[in-house]
Amino acid sequence: MHSLCTVATQKFLTFPWFSVSSVREMNLSVQAKLPDGQSLPLPPLILAELGKDPQKPTVCFYGHVDVQPAKKEDGWKTDPYTLTEIDGNLYGRGATDNKGPVLAWINAVESFRALKLDIPVNLKFIIEGMEEAGSLGLEEIIKKENQRFFSDVDYIVISDNLWLSNRKPALTYGTRGNICFSVEVRCGERDLHSGSFGGIIHEPMTDLIALLDSLVDTSGRILIPGVYDDVASLTEEEKKLYEAIEFDLEEYKNNSGVKKFLYDTKEEILSHLWRYPSLSIHGIEGAFHEPGIKTVIPAKVIGKFSIRQVPHMDISIGEHQVIKYLEDVFSKRNSPNKLKVSVPISAMPWVADINDPLYTAARMAIKTVFGQDPEMIRDGATIPIAQTFQNITRKSVMMLPIGAADDAEHSQKEKISRHNYIQGTKLFAALFLEIAKLHGQLQEASNTTTTN
Amino acid sequence: MHSLCTVATQKFLTFPWFSVSSVREMNLSVQAKLPDGQSLPLPPLILAELGKDPQKPTVCFYGHVDVQPAKKEDGWKTDPYTLTEIDGNLYGRGATDNKGPVLAWINAVESFRALKLDIPVNLKFIIEGMEEAGSLGLEEIIKKENQRFFSDVDYIVISDNLWLSNRKPALTYGTRGNICFSVEVRCGERDLHSGSFGGIIHEPMTDLIALLDSLVDTSGRILIPGVYDDVASLTEEEKKLYEAIEFDLEEYKNNSGVKKFLYDTKEEILSHLWRYPSLSIHGIEGAFHEPGIKTVIPAKVIGKFSIRQVPHMDISIGEHQVIKYLEDVFSKRNSPNKLKVSVPISAMPWVADINDPLYTAARMAIKTVFGQDPEMIRDGATIPIAQTFQNITRKSVMMLPIGAADDAEHSQKEKISRHNYIQGTKLFAALFLEIAKLHGQLQEASNTTTTN
Incomplete structure (x- = not known):
């Protein structure tokens, strides 16, 4: 990750439109704690800026250059770390999450320069290398830079999620949070032969399987008492938002490869993806x-599961509920085995005000580039930085995806289509113009109000 | 495995006491089927012989040169494939299972040669390279050679298990069988993001965890109906055998690293290891x-578990019971997910007659070398060849371990002690003498009976 981030920094340093002094590598004081106890320094964060015209609004773009693990043998047709075009799609780990969108934003800036057009906004970039590991250290930097780098920022744009469909553009106003749990059950220090000990010991796997089986029922309902207590009730206004969405259930199913979902209607599916919690069991280590x-009795096994949280669930209450429940079941x-439950990562859910001028500008830009209105969506996944930015800087935060649902x-075979990559670039350029326009109008209105 | 086996063959070919013509590499006609569907040729089997004196009894030794997987990062202190002596122990994968005992037998033969003593028995060897994968192809060869290679064999000795304690020698008269199950649950072809699909699909892991959790309770009792129906009842004679065993429960616990067992008494522990079935869950693939x-929803997960079978359980009945049960639970x-249960490997349990002359000879040899009587034990693990040899050849089959319980x-840090390796060599040499003596007495008795 460190080297990736350094490469990205070098890329910034070589863009002719950035003066060297406007790009900074921020070294983080915290360290990454690996599961084996080892500490590693975090990759640096990049802060960059272009333009300081006080008449122009300032837009800050957030992106990340780290990726999820990927190996060809997981089921990729091409090397996941060599971008490969097949039938109009660009395949590679990070193609859509999040290197593609980061480059599209840079392309948008470069287009203005190539056409010798004035860029109508001041630009800032914040690029990190720890997003997939929970954005370790990012919050610290945002707090530290809140009165400096972020002081003149008006709008923050994140493009780190996907449309709801393969073809229809979207604007995102909310994301689920996530609490990741590690459940360790241990009987000793070394694995045992099931012929030599099978039948006479409490096997840690049996305990762990029972614990994992106590979490969620076959209908997807989480069985931990109290988990649903703080989930916001579904309002009539919210219901209407769902009804308005053109959601192609068959397409979404086809994208997943799953034949039958837990629910049949658009409203049920979207609400269970966006505004109700879910629990997934990811796997077992050890x-x-x-x-x-291998006829082994593993001596130490660690179950991994996570709960996607929604407003107004509280991380610390959730942690407490789950740990207490697992301890009770155990x-x-x-x-006689030892149980240890830990929470290596957690992030809060986020919801924005869709009437904010930033959303208005983005709707106009989408209409210009795609010829249609965006879907107003939330994301079932967790992009913790939206909540972090909003909480600390109190600026307008928007998520503007350019990747398609498929x-x-x-997963295996991650891609971004050539079409979305190019239209996404245009969308970002159009957004600069719309923000400038709207910002001018707002300032004018504010001046008129003042002079009246 | 192939190369290991070839090396072993070359070793045989270079022993001056084997004429080249007495060592044969048997190529197997069946192929190994890998989990990914690929077929591989099996490593050849080695048949070797030394001596053809019709006055002497013929003893056939079985061993294997393949091993369980091992990686240093699993928790070894030394490279598992470089034999390393530390404090009188020889560490390395295969040190005790089963390369050490194979070499000890060869050393015993070499000792007679070095001392220019007549070897009192005719010797045969059968060495394979597929034991850890279920002895694929071995049965075919035994059947094929039953009227040739095995026709003049009187006794078959296997040294592929361990003593019950760290210090007291043992003789083994039974082993448990094993049925290995693979339980696959699949929702589609590719893994999904828990943010994008968590809450709206039936996750395969949730199904698999529920299936695995239905197999065995916290007391170790198997929950599959009918599993215990054919388990032999514990006889009074058998009880007495258990009572006579000096079993150091604390030592066995220390060897395992497990603080508390499911049972407290020697009789309960030994019977649950040797003559009652057990079920262990080994892990999950996918x-x-x-x-x-990794916040993934795995699309295809395969649970691995196995049931150690005991007399008089039947493999095909067991398979049927488990598959039906899992299908019912599912x-x-x-x-809507797809369930597929398969049985990649199974092997029958085995029990021998402890009053056979081969056991008498071994008791005498143990008394000579170790100065004490052996423990008459069974093995909770599965060494299918004992049953296979006994079934096909109808010869006396004995298991004579030389490795200690620890x-x-x-597992990690497999070893054989230098002491056991050397005493084991002596034990095999003493066994040749005792078998010859007993065989002579038997023949004499038989002649006397005839002349009377």
């Missing part, structure tokens, strides 16, 4: 995971 | 298994 057979088993972020 | 976090979940076979 057990046998390879093809074939104590009923009378197992981009397979975090 | 889910996230690395350190850290159908109650109303999941040898960590199949």
Whole structure:
């Protein structure tokens, strides 16, 4: 990750339109704590800026250059780390999450320069390399730079999620949060032979499987008491927003490869993706995971699951509820094994005001580039920086995706289409113009109000 | 495996006491089927012989040169594939299972040659390279050679298990069988992001976890109906055998690293290890298994578990019971996911007659070398060849371990002690003498009976 971030910095440094002094590598004081206890320095954060005209609004773009793990043998047709075009799609890890959108924004800026047009806004960039690991250290920098780098920022734009469909552009006003849990059950220090100990010991896998099986029922309902207590009630206004969305259920199913969902209607599906919590079990560390057979009793197994949180759930209450529940379930088993539950990462959910001028400008830009209105959507995934930026800087924050629903972020065969990459570039350029226009009108209105 | 086996063959070919013509590499006609569908030729089997004196009994030794997987990062202190001596122990994958005992047998033969002593028995060797993968192809060869290679064999000795304690020698008269199950649950072809699909799909991991959780309770009891129906009842004679065993429960616990077992008494523990079935869950393939976090919904997950079978359980009945049970549990979940249960490997349990002359000879040899009587034990693990040899050849089959209980076979830091390796060599040499003596007495008795 460090080297990727350094490469990105060098890229910024070589753009002729940035003076060297306007790009800074921020070294983070915190360290990444690896699961094995090892500490690693974090990759630096990049802060860059272009333009300081006090008459222009200032737009800050956030992006990240780190990616999820990917190996060709996971099921990729091409090397995940060599961008490969097939039938109009650009395949590669990070193509849509998030290197593609970062480059599209840079392309938009470069277009103005190539056409010798005045860029109608002042630009700032904040690029990090720890997003996929929970944006470690980012909050610290935002706090530190709040009165400096962010002081003259008017709008913050994040393009780190996807449209709801493959073809219809969208604007995102909310994301779910996430609490990740690690549940360790241990009987000793070394794995045992199931022939030599099977039948006479409490196997940690049996305990762990029972704990994981106590979390969620077959209908997807989370079984932990109290989890739904603070979930916001669905308002009539919100219902109407869902009804207005053109959601192609069949297309969404096809993108997932899953034949049957838990719900049948658009409203049920969108609300369970966006505004209700969900629990997913990701896997088990320490057990046998390879093809074939190994008749082992693993001595230490760690189950990994996460709960997508929604407004107005509270992370610390959620943590407490889950840990207490797991400890209760475990104590009923009378197992002599050791249980340890930890929360390596958590992030709060986020909701924005869709009547903010930034959203108005983006709607206009989308109408210009795509010839249609955007869908007003939320994202079921967690992009913690939206909440972090909004909380600390109190600026307008918007998520403006350019990737399509079938981009397979975090999965095998991640891609961005050539079409979306180019139209996304145009969209960002159009956004600069619309923001400038709207900002001028707002200032004029404010001046008129003042002179009246 | 192939190369290992070839090396072993070359070793045989270079022993001056084998004429080249007495060592054969048997190529197997079946192929190994890998989990990914690929077929591989099996490594050849080695048949070797030394001596053809019709006055002497013929002893056939079985061993294997393949090993369980091992990586240094699993928790080894030394490279698992470089034999390393530390404090009188020889560490390395295969040190006790089963390369050490194979070499000890060869050393015993070499000792007679070095001392220019007549070897009192005719010797045969059968060495394979597929034991850890279920001895694929071995049965075919035994059947094929039953009227040739095995026709003049009197006794078959296997040294592929461990003593019950760290210090007391043992003789093994039974082993458990094993049925390995693979339980695949699939929702589609590619993994999904838990943010984009968490809450709206039936996750395969949730189904699999529920299936695995339905197998065994916290007391170790298997929950599959009918599993215990054919388990032999514990006889009074058998009880007495258990009572006579000096079993150091604390030592066995220390060897395992486990603080508390499911049972407290020697009889309960030994019977649950040897003559009652057990079920162990080994792991899950296809889910996230690395350190850290990956917020993935795995699309295809394969749970691996196995049931150690005991007399008089039947493999095909067991398979049927488990598959039917899993299908029942799954159908109650109303999941649209696909379930597939398969049995990649199974092997029958084995019990021998402890009054056979081969066991008498071994008891004498143990008394000579170790100065004490052996423990008469069974093995909770599965060494399918004992049953296979007994079934096909109808010869006397005995398991004569030389490794100690703390040898960590199949685990990290596998070893054999220098002491056991050397005493084991002596034991095999003494066994040749005892078998010859007993065989002579038996023949004499048989002649006397005839002349009377």
